[in-house]
Amino acid sequence: MTTDQQDTDTAALDTDVLVVGAGPTGLMLAAELRLGGAEVVVVDQRPGPTTESRASTLHARTMEILDSRGLLDGLGTPPCEPRGHFGGVPLDLTLPGPYPGQWKVAQTRTEELLERRAADLGADLWRRHQLLSLTVRDGADGAPEGVEAETIGPYGPVRVRARHLVGCDGEDSTVRRLVRAPFPGQDARRELLRADVSGVSVADRRFQRLRHGLAIAATRDGVTRVMVHEFGRPVTERGGGEPDFAEVTDVWKRVTGEDISHGTPLWVNAFGDANRQLARYRHGRVLFAGDAAHRQMPSGGQALNLGLQDAFNLGWKLAAVVRGSAPEDLLDTYDTERRTVGRQVLANIRAQVELLLGGPEVEPARALLTELLAVDGVRRHLAGMISGLGIRYDVGGGAAGPDAPVD
Ligand SMILES: Cc1cc2nc3c(=O)[nH]c(=O)nc-3n(C[C@H](O)[C@H](O)[C@H](O)COP(=O)(O)OP(=O)(O)OC[C@H]3O[C@@H](n4cnc5c(N)ncnc54)[C@H](O)[C@@H]3O)c2cc1C
Numbered sequence: 049m050t051t052d053q054q055d056t057d058t059a060a061l062d063t064d065v066l067v068v069g070a071g072p073t074g075l076m077l078a079a080e081l082r083l084g085g086a087e088v089v090v091v092d093q094r095p096g097p098t099t100e101s102r103a104s105t106l107h108a109r110t111m112e113i114l115d116s117r118g119l120l121d122g123l124g125t126p127p128c129e130p131r132g133h134f135g136g137v138p139l140d141l142t143l144p145g146p147y148p149g150q151w152k153v154a155q156t157r158t159e160e161l162l163e164r165r166a167a168d169l170g171a172d173l174w175r176r177h178q179l180l181s182l183t184v185r186d187g188a189d190g191a192p193e194g195v196e197a198e199t200i201g202p203y204g205p206v207r208v209r210a211r212h213l214v215g216c217d218g219e220d221s222t223v224r225r226l227v228r229a230p231f232p233g234q235d236a237r238r239e240l241l242r243a244d245v246s247g248v249s250v251a252d253r254r255f256q257r258l259r260h261g262l263a264i265a266a267t268r269d270g271v272t273r274v275m276v277h278e279f280g281r282p283v284t285e286r287g288g289g290e291p292d293f294a295e296v297t298d299v300w301k302r303v304t305g306e307d308i309s310h311g312t313p314l315w316v317n318a319f320g321d322a323n324r325q326l327a328r329y330r331h332g333r334v335l336f337a338g339d340a341a342h343r344q345m346p347s348g349g350q351a352l353n354l355g356l357q358d359a360f361n362l363g364w365k366l367a368a369v370v371r372g373s374a375p376e377d378l379l380d381t382y383d384t385e386r387r388t389v390g391r392q393v394l395a396n397i398r399a400q401v402e403l404l405l406g407g408p409e410v411e412p413a414r415a416l417l418t419e420l421l422a423v424d425g426v427r428r429h430l431a432g433m434i435s436g437l438g439i440r441y442d443v444g445g446g447a448a449g450p451d452a453p454v455d
Pocket of ligand 1: 068069070071072073074091092093094100102103104105155177178179180216217218219220221222223317319337338339340346348349350351352353355
């Protein structure tokens with residue numbers, strides 16, 4: 049990486065790959081790029097890693113990936129739960145392999161681990177730097193081909209020139225907007241309200257279907273996470289903001305009959321059933337991974353896992369391309385492989401959302417699925433989807449293989 053002073057106000061630096069976003073996807077990608085010998089700069093507008101209690105599940109395929117990078121020791125011994133679900137219908141996720149089941153790891157912990165690894169491998173992480181604009185240079189004007197990004201940081205604007213840029217900037221991706229990447233799909237129509245609450249005593253329930261809605265509750269270390277959906281209730285427009293605790297307690301009361309309004313809310317949010325996917329993950333020298341490439345309800349804990357696996361697939365390929373040891377079109381295999389997996393995951397999530405948030409009209413479908421899951425082949429098929437162990441990439445000649453990690 050080189051730096052210079054372009055004009056009096058703007059610092060500039062050159063690198064192989066600029067990663068926008070230091071969430072789990074961007075951090076995983078940065079480390080994989082370094083492992084493959086590429087220079088990488090990561091910019092993130094936030095001052096530090098998320099402190100929000102977001103994803104809490106690592107699936108078997110992700111565990112295998114982390115193991116292949118020697119990262120599991122850093123997670124200690126996380127609790128493992130073989131029981132998963134498909135749209136709230138119990139599903140045993142156990143499949144042959146070293147890490148059957150789902151592993152309970154807070155997203156904050158996963159990010160901490162990935163950030164340390166990216167830094168140890170020499171990735172350059174610039175926090176408090178927001179991407180504002182980008183220009184893709186095709187070399188026609190004699191300037192080197194690549195991407196030029198304008199960011200603003202605490203010390204002013206910084207221009208980053210890179211050979212490739214990867215948008216790992218989450219569901220409201222700025223990169224997606226700047227390159228006007230088509231992002232077809234549907235907006236949210238329904239939502240689950242969620243709150244972490246202290247000072248309440250609520251019985252644990254997994255996916256309790258009551259007359260008026262769905263209720264979920266689990267208490268750990270004195271904090272109760274409640275999730276609730278009232279059947280037929282559409283998404284509430286809040287101008288991008290989070291729901292009030294009062295909204296959660298009102299809906300909880302209507303669905304369960306219980307009053308939790310005396311509790312102390314530690315974190316309140318709502319997540320909807322929006323379901324969108326980029327038409328292409330590669331736009332020339334600009335690529336996308338993680339939530340920037342696909343928006344989905346995190347049903348079955350698949351969202352974070354999908355992003356980490358995108359990064360794992362892309363990292364070694366992009367490193368090989370920037371080092372000149374592979375042609376540019378290797379990147380098209382990232383697009384086809386991960387877009388196919390993403391499409392399958394988004395489809396299973398849409399089916400799950402119907403089963404989960406639908407009212408009494410979905411009971412026959414739920415009963416039938418319960419019956420079908422007693423057939424082991426059906427159970428294994430769905431467990432393969434959720435855990436990621438069912439993923440097979442077409443590697444030509446009728447063969448199928450997993451990712452090809454860098455040694
Ligand atoms: C409230 C909430 C609850 C969730 N719960 C679950 C769950 O229970 N289970 C599950 O599997 N998943 C859950 N998810 C989803 C999971 O957190 C995401 O799938 C995961 O974080 C995606 O990782 P990412 O790295 O792709 O994107 P993100 O984690 O969103 O990271 C994107 C990063 O890009 C940065 N960024 C954005 N724009 C710019 C810009 N212009 N310039 C610089 N930086 C920028 C952001 O600051 C952020 O750090 C939840 C998500 C949210 C928001």
